Amino acid sequence: MSETLAVTRIPLDDYAELLGAGEIEELRALAKPLRGRSIQMVNSTAVGGGVAEILMRLVPLAEELDLNIKWEVMSGGEDFFEVTKSFHNALHGAPYHARQRDFEIFLAYNERNRAALPLDAEFVVIHDPQPSALIDARKPGSNHWVWRCHIDLSHPHRGVWDFLDTFVSRYDGAMFSSPEFSRQLPIPQYLFYPAIDPLSEKNCDLEPEFIAQILTRYQVDPHRPILTQISRFDRLKDPVGVIRAYRIVKRYFDCQLVLAGGSASDDPEGAIVLKEVLREADGDPDIRVIELPAWAPLEVNALQRASTIVIQKSLREGFGLTVSEALWKKKPVVASAVGGIPIQIIHKHTGLLAHSVEGTAYQIRFLLSHPEIAAKLGEHGHEHVKENFLITQKLKRYLTLFLTLARSS
Numbered sequence: 001m002s003e004t005l006a007v008t009r010i011p012l013d014d015y016a017e018l019l020g021a022g023e024i025e026e027l028r029a030l031a032k033p034l035r036g037r038s039i040q041m042v043n044s045t046a047v048g049g050g051v052a053e054i055l056m057r058l059v060p061l062a063e064e065l066d067l068n069i070k071w072e073v074m075s076g077g078e079d080f081f082e083v084t085k086s087f088h089n090a091l092h093g094a095p096y097h098a099r100q101r102d103f104e105i106f107l108a109y110n111e112r113n114r115a116a117l118p119l120d121a122e123f124v125v126i127h128d129p130q131p132s133a134l135i136d137a138r139k140p141g142s143n144h145w146v147w148r149c150h151i152d153l154s155h156p157h158r159g160v161w162d163f164l165d166t167f168v169s170r171y172d173g174a175m176f177s178s179p180e181f182s183r184q185l186p187i188p189q190y191l192f193y194p195a196i197d198p199l200s201e202k203n204c205d206l207e208p209e210f211i212a213q214i215l216t217r218y219q220v221d222p223h224r225p226i227l228t229q230i231s232r233f234d235r236l237k238d239p240v241g242v243i244r245a246y247r248i249v250k251r252y253f254d255c256q257l258v259l260a261g262g263s264a265s266d267d268p269e270g271a272i273v274l275k276e277v278l279r280e281a282d283g284d285p286d287i288r289v290i291e292l293p294a295w296a297p298l299e300v301n302a303l304q305r306a307s308t309i310v311i312q313k314s315l316r317e318g319f320g321l322t323v324s325e326a327l328w329k330k331k332p333v334v335a336s337a338v339g340g341i342p343i344q345i346i347h348k349h350t351g352l353l354a355h356s357v358e359g360t361a362y363q364i365r366f367l368l369s370h371p372e373i374a375a376k377l378g379e380h381g382h383e384h385v386k387e388n389f390l391i392t393q394k395l396k397r398y399l400t401l402f403l404t405l406a407r408s409s
Helices: 012-019 021-034 050-064 078-091 100-116 132-137 158-168 208-217 239-250 270-281 297-306 321-328 357-369 371-388 391-408
Strands: 038-043 068-073 123-127 144-148 173-176 189-191 226-230 256-261 287-291 309-312 333-336 352-354
Touching (some): 012 021, 050 321, 078 158, 100 132, 123 132, 123 391, 132 158, 144 391, 173 391, 208 297, 226 321, 239 256, 321 333, 333 357, 352 357
Parallel strands (some): 038 068, 123 144, 144 173, 256 287, 333 352
16 A cells, blocks of 8 residues: 655765864764654655655655654555645646545545555655545654645645644644745644755766767767756646747757656556657757656756756746756756746846746746856856755755754653
8 A cells, every 4th residue: 555665864964064064063963862763755756756766865865864764655546646736736727627536536545545654654745636535544642743835835625624733733834945836724834944965866967978879879969059948747847838838949049958857657648748848849950859767867957067058947836846956957047937937047146037938938048148147147046056955945945843842841
């Protein structure tokens, strides 16, 4: 029923050279009172999407600090993930006709997972709406439960949110990626930025020869400007809009477009959106639509590092970690001013924001015309990520939260 995941342990000391020994010692000091205490992270997919990616890096670091942490994935059938995808889009503000059957399917799978998962750790962190009803398994006074929301709840569908609110309000706290995403809740709310791991295969330095091999494999010309969006094939990432912006830019610059991504196991729409993207690309030899496996970190890393400009033209966005990934690699980024992106892209300082297809094209043209400004934005972006969006800072916030919860009991 559930899947308990084994992840690779990463030496915490490897981060000292990048962040300083003081940062690592602070983590060890915070973790000391929590050693041996049990923690459970629960989400709905083991691969694909930002939540799984964060947990894949966070859990081994917590283990390095001698925390008794487990990451478990709830199970669900195709009907469950179709419902939760509809909920996801509705919570982002998309139209949705609520059906009683959808709520019944949601509750039934949560009930099955309550029976299958132990859910007895001292600290239980439930990620996103899919497993939110697992709170019904909580025994009074026995442990601490917090709900981590990774999506934009600034304009949710009222019916879906009212349904979820009956569960969320019973947690000990809720964590959001941006102040704008918070809701009126009777529980404490915390600001938790998502984060990237600078030493992971997706973000570490790569040899130029390897990057060249990846470009050759996907038939991308390294001698002409490369525009890239790395995202799941999801309508909310607007890959069709990216193609339309590229076509405007193409009138002025001989450039190429790379759209690379895969799908998450809890997203049944990916194959449909991929077909829409291929139809829009219409055989253009300078558009590379690359369907990557759910876990292809080195390929993603190489494509980002080879890019002239990275795009993130989301229509709605929880945070958009691909923006931080590109900024870490000192790449100029043009992104939509939605969700958590403006926290990462400070307009004209760490990147450029846009509000439409035409605006995206305009900003790309500006950067292609002013490479010196593009380089400066990339440098500033790298520093911004180093200060705010690295996995060690996220771990520090979790440790602080767990200490706070433990002292409140």
